[in-house]
Amino acid sequence: MNLNEKAKCLQNFSSLLEKESTGNAKSFAKRLGISRSCLYGLIDEVENMGVEIKYNRQKESFYYSNNKILAVCIPVKVIDNSMLSSECPYKQLLLHNYRASIKNIRNI
Numbered sequence: 001m002n003l004n005e006k007a008k009c010l011q012n013f014s015s016l017l018e019k020e021s022t023g024n025a026k027s028f029a030k031r032l033g034i035s036r037s038c039l040y041g042l043i044d045e046v047e048n049m050g051v052e053i054k055y056n057r058q059k060e061s062f063y064y065s066n067n068k069i070l071a072v073c074i075p076v077k078v079i080d081n082s083m084l085s086s087e088c089p090y091k092q093l094l095l096h097n098y099r100a101s102i103k104n105i106r107n108i
Helices: 003-017 025-032 036-048 090-108
Strands: 053-056 059-063
Touching: 025 036, 025 059, 036 053, 036 059, 059 090
Parallel strands: none
Antiparallel strands: 053 059
16 A cells, blocks of 8 residues: 555545544444554554544444544645745645645545
């Protein structure tokens, strides 16, 4: 799996969490094309970034439980540090693309 494929998996992960339509761990993992143990590893990684993920037994779905979500931009790009300086116009484009990605995730 290349980086863009991994990013797409992460994007699907985030979208399903936002919609609260993941199903149980087995079906969630199957929808993402990963094993159940990889799913729990992914959840741990995301939680280590400050995002809380809980499971609702009644809805049978994982969901974001705080005001933070995982934002994933596709395609994955390499950016030179000089492009992120405050006077660089490309910084504004990156911020715009990041904000657009968040909107797209919420609309999926």
